[in-house]
Amino acid sequence: MTPEELSAAIAACLQAAVDAGDFAVEMPDEVRVERPKNREHGDWATNIAMQLGKKAGMNPRQFAEILSARLEKIDGVARVEIAGPGFLNITVDAAAAGLLAKSIVEAGTGYGTSDDLAGQRINLEFVSANPTGPIHLGGTRWAALGDSLARILVAQGADVAREYYFNDHGSQIDRFARSLLAKAKGEPAPEDGYGGDYIADIANAVLAQNPDALSAADPQEEFRSRGVELMFTAIKKSLHEFGVDFDVYFHENSLFEDGAVEKLLEELKGSGSLYFNDGAWWLKSTDFGDDKDRVVIKSDGNAAYIAGDIAYFKNKRDRGFDLCIYMLGADHHGYVARLKAAAAAMGDSADRVEVLIGQMVNLVKDGKPMRMSKRAGTVVTMEDLVDAVGVDAARYALTRSHADSNIDIDLDLLVKHSNDNPVYYVQYAHARTCAVARNAAASGVERSAFDASLLDHATENELLAVLGAYPSVVAMAAKFREPHRVARHLEVIAGAYHRWYDACRVTPIGDGEVTDTHRTRLWLNTAVTQVLANGLDLLGVSAPERM
Structure with a gap:
């Protein structure tokens, strides 16, 4: 007898008691059964009598006595005991318990799956690292967690699209292009640029593709367009080797190129969700739970970063997704309220947005923090972790802790066969x-x-x-x-x-x-x-x- 079968049996007993007039109560959505902490208290326990007793106008223990009398008659239930204020402790007979082994084998890969989320379309965005360098440990953690969450949601019947938001618009891309150009010229990296051996690798790859890149009409643009594509190709390759592939690679720049951001902002102005102050346009995000209103169009006329976020959410909803889950880094706590506010400002439900925040990952080797990566220059990368322990150990170690907790990865431990x-x-x-x-x-x-x-x-x-x-x-x-x-x-x-x-x-x-x-x-x-x-x-x- 599986927990699900026992839960269904308890629900049937509840319905039978209601039909017989033993008590009047609205049937719950589910009846939860759990393992007792003390195995001497039986195989399974439920607090359903405590949940429904008062609603039925009786003492929970009295409710439990009525229910236990019916439960004891179920095939496979050996004993039902009432504990404390109304806990039902249930012991199943050996034959009923043992049948589970056969049912698991017969279910095969289907064991543990359900159709609870059938019909729900979920957009799950994760990693989305800027294409300005290799994936660091934070992104690696999201790759492991995001892909695992997608698999789990699919196992529950959901239609899940794994999506990577390709940040190819903004100042970080300009800094990346300037860094590549400087490296190709043999000059020091810009003060606000990117370092690491990978910059030289990408710059050399651009020159291999176009030996005349330095003499192009716009050398920086040449290095930007080719460099971003080369970097993103490398990121995709790293993710694939890590066992993570995406259904959609969405380009941020497309929201600006096709006018989606500009069109949406005009709609928001017309709806009254934006107001003009100090030369800028602001989103009334405090009306929807944010801690402050957000600038959407800056005083210089350029769209702020949140403008792309709003347009991107609308794009997802227009593609037919019922729920949009964003998996973001530790420094993105402010996005929870603003994304929900953006959804509400567009007349949508804030519940269409979920934001999961991940915390930091530290690598430890020989009892000390791992050195910085030579290739990345400033951070430890996905490749560093995989080279040290392999894909399986890396994915498992990054997935076995709650996302909202800082974790230390002990490299020495993960290579042990113990x-x-x-x-x-x-x-x-x-x-x-x-x-x-x-x-x-x-x-x-x-x-x-x-x-x-x-x-x-x-x-x-x-x-x-x-x-x-x-x-x-x-x-x-x-x-x-x-x-x-x-x-x-x-x-x-x-x-x-x-x-x-x-x-x-x-x-x-x-x-x-x-x-x-x-x-x-x-x-x-x-x-x-x-x-x-x-x-x-x-x-x-x-x-x-x-x-």
Whole structure:
């Protein structure tokens, strides 16, 4: 019996009680069941009686007593106990619990997926690093988290478009072009320019494409157009090698070239959402929750950065997206209110916008902060991290912590083949399940029989419980935009599996007889293989069969 099946059974009991006149209450959207902290309190617990008791005009414990009487009659439920003010602690019988192993294997890659978000079109914008240098660690973290979140949302039925906002408009591009031109001329970088070996690499590549670039009618423009394209090509290549590809690469400059920004600003003037003061046009963003009004058209007549943001949001909505999620860096907290304000100013719902803020990443090696990157000049890059630990370890390490927390990445730890290394711990569990399957085949153990009641060892009960919780973990990761929940739960599954492996054999000892216990345990072993593979795939991490 999965948590979802138990939740549905409780909901059915609630409806039956309402129909019988036991109490009158509006049915909840969902009935949540969770693992009790103390396993002596049963396999699952729900506080539904505490949620609905008072609404039904009765004491929650009295409500729980009515509900428990119905729950005890459900096939697969061994015992229901009422605890405290009205908690329902539920114990399922071994056969009901063990059936989960077979259902997981039969579900395959579909286990843990749902259609909860079916019909919802989501635009997920992440990374969006300026094309003026390699992707730094902050962008690398967003690449790992963003791609994992996209996979998780898709697993819940959403239609997700991964989008990269290509910042090819503004002063940073001019500084980049001047830096390339100076390097090509053999001159020092401009005071506000970019350094690092990559500037020389790009400048030389421009000259290789056009040996006459320095004598062009507008050398800076020549280096700008070719240099930006070369840099962006390098960024795309780095992301692809990191396992991250985008459905849309949106060029910021297009909003200005096709007049979208100018047209939208005129619309906002007409709607009264903008006002003129001190020679500039301001958005009445305080009317929509921002801490101050924002300049949209500066006194010199040029559009401020927020003008492009507003036009970009409108473009996304015009493309039919129901929800626009922006994943931004630690210095973008002010964007939360202003983007929501921009949506509201256009007559749209502020709920169409979500902004996720990520925090800093620090690399540690030999107990000390990692040196600056020679190639980038000022920051540690995606390539630096991948070169040090590999793609799998990098992605897992960046995904297993909450996005809104600062993290230290210990490079020495991530290259260790030990249980102290989280990614190794999980991947090794998957590889071990595959080794067990190979050994089982060699011993003549097949999944030709299944008797759920034979999965009655304490470690099997624990393992089945954490496997059963996996779908709800994925659902919560999608709901709260927290991929780290999946990573952490995989570590819980790996731990439960290793304990089961130490206690229960899938193959007979020596020339011992193959029994249905061995065959049934092979089903459970295969179920673990499947869940670990499904979870690692959501994180964009490989599930090796041998290590």
